[in-house]
Amino acid sequence: MKDGGRLAAAIEVLTEVENRHRPVQASLKDWGTSHRFAGSGDRTAIGNLVFDALRNRASLAAVMKNPSPRAAVLATYALTWDKGLEALGQAIGQDRHAPEPLTPAETANLTEDADAMMPWERADVPEWLWSDFESFFGDDAVTEGRALAARAPIDLRVNTLKADREKVLKRIAHTGAVATKLSPLGSRIIAKPGPGRLPHIQAEEGYQKGWFELQDEASQLAACIVQAKPGEQVLDYCAGGGGKTLALAASMQNKGQLYAYDADRLRLAPIHDRLKRAGVRNIQVRDPASTTLDDLKGQMDLVFIDAPCTGTGVWRRRPDSKWRLTEKALSDRIEDQRTVLRHAREYVKPGGRIAYVTCSLLQQENQHQVDWFLKEYEDFELGSLSDAWRELFPAKPLPKYASVRGELLLTPASTDTDGFFVALLKRSS
Structure with a gap:
């Protein structure tokens, strides 16, 4: 699939999630089942678009002046993924499976500075929760909200009944795992940007042998x-x-x-x-x-x-x-x-x-x-x-x-x- 088709698929999935109030994983699984031509890389990219659009839904809606799934997915690709307007236009214009062309309003919103956002929009925290959130975190509330809207890493806990962290890190060195900063038992695989995929860690020999568990x-x-x-x-x-x-x-x-x-x-x-x-x-x-x-x-x-x-x-x-x-x-x-x-x-x-x-x-x-x-x-x-x-x-x-x-x-x-x-x-x- 080209990026245009991936964008259209993400819009389709996100529309179903919002209109039918379905869990996002279920909607992505059903889409993959009914579109078996899509490879694993396609499914990963589509899932990343959907999840990133949801993570940043409020701020993207404010930027686009539109809360629709289409607006969220287009802004995710151009802004969150830092592809830019030109790449977005090419992805749409060079693929017959892509979404409809950008409107003048969409083009303007993606290129102009956004109007002043409300704090809860910048933080991507539900509006009804903002007063509670701000009352505890104070001046750090937006920073904490933005961190909650980022992608999470994969964290692993070494099972000290069978291994130690040095042994685990050596065995999974090909994944790019590093020691966690706080937990003396943890290893971390950093989330990749854009359409990047993380390794299927449960398929690793060390996991099958019980050397480590998935745990934040x-x-x-x-x-x-x-x-x-x-x-x-x-x-x-x-x-x-x-x-x-x-x-x-x-x-x-x-x-x-x-x-x-x-x-x-x-x-x-x-x-x-x-x-x-x-x-x-x-x-x-x-x-x-x-x-x-x-x-x-x-x-x-x-x-x-x-x-x-x-x-x-x-x-x-x-x-x-x-x-x-x-x-x-x-x-x-x-x-x-x-x-x-x-x-x-x-x-x-x-x-x-x-x-x-x-x-x-x-x-x-x-x-x-x-x-x-x-x-x-x-x-x-x-x-x-x-x-x-x-x-x-x-x-x-x-x-x-x-x-x-x-x-x-x-x-x-x-x-x-x-x-x-x-x-x-x-x-x-």
């Missing part, structure tokens, strides 16, 4: 800083597919007992293959359909909660979710989080702790939930993750949004990671 650096740090120790009793209460479960097991050096549970049985299903590949031996998977956790009440040294949330911290990876998020969805997640916290506290033994983690940047899901919990349950107090950071990473500066009282917030702009919030809640002895 912030997620690695969250699992590390709560310090699950060898010999402890640990419950991963919202285990999902098991990414953080595996990281906790490695921290425990396969010693002690780690229980993996998730109320959604389907989310838990992938964990079994991952455990086998990683060589983990100290995990019990508790299927919600066939067992309870009653025997664990009051027994856990650590209950790890990767809480259900809006996912605002991972907008780089799921840009369509940014524009689907509603006030009701946020309200529902807040109630879900409180329900999870209420239940999880039952499993913590005296002197034990809860690690409360979200991939959200919103105070309502983070600091405000910690405040609610500490007011509701006076036998818990807030632990200091700043102290834990200094102990674990003495050569690394404390992250910008580490709170005075002890919580930790990682963000794309401040730590070059996904957005993650971590708080440690300690039960009195």
Whole structure:
């Protein structure tokens, strides 16, 4: 396919995503199935156009003075991908499968300086969320929003039960992977610009042998800083597919007992293959359909909660979710989080702790939930993750949004990671 056909395909997919409110991955998969002539490079380029258009939807709509999928895709190619107006005109004019020619208004908007944008447009943050976003980040709000609109890298966590980072980096040197700046267990493959594609890392021999897992650096740090120790009793209460479960097991050096549970049985299903590949031996998977956790009440040294949330911290990876998020969805997640916290506290033994983690940047899901919990349950107090950071990473500066009282917030702009919030809640002895 030529670029003109790729542009037309991206417009078609993005139109379906917006008009039918479909997940972008499903729409891209269906397009590929019905257009089998498109090669892997074509599908990658089309997907990149669609995802970049979604990442920058508000700012591109402001530039083009038009919120349509066509306007977003054309501006992505010319501006975000830095191809320019001339290349865009050639792509359209030299391909019979291309979109309609540029209108005079489109040409003008792509060449003239954009009128002054609203801050939420420059930041590519939904307008209804902007006041909350700005109230926390202040003068950095636009910078943080722009970082959330960038492409995310591929991050890998070395499985210390089977390998070390030097071994992993040597084996995947052909991918251009480098050591992560913060996590001592991480490797990173930088996202490529424009139509560039990233390697299929799951096909690598090291992945098949269980030497490493796909896991963002912030997620690695969250699992590390709560310090699950060898010999402890640990419950991963919202285990999902098991990414953080595996990281906790490695921290425990396969010693002690780690229980993996998730109320959604389907989310838990992938964990079994991952455990086998990683060589983990100290995990019990508790299927919600066939067992309870009653025997664990009051027994856990650590209950790890990767809480259900809006996912605002991972907008780089799921840009369509940014524009689907509603006030009701946020309200529902807040109630879900409180329900999870209420239940999880039952499993913590005296002197034990809860690690409360979200991939959200919103105070309502983070600091405000910690405040609610500490007011509701006076036998818990807030632990200091700043102290834990200094102990674990003495050569690394404390992250910008580490709170005075002890919580930790990682963000794309401040730590070059996904957005993650971590708080440690300690039960009195």
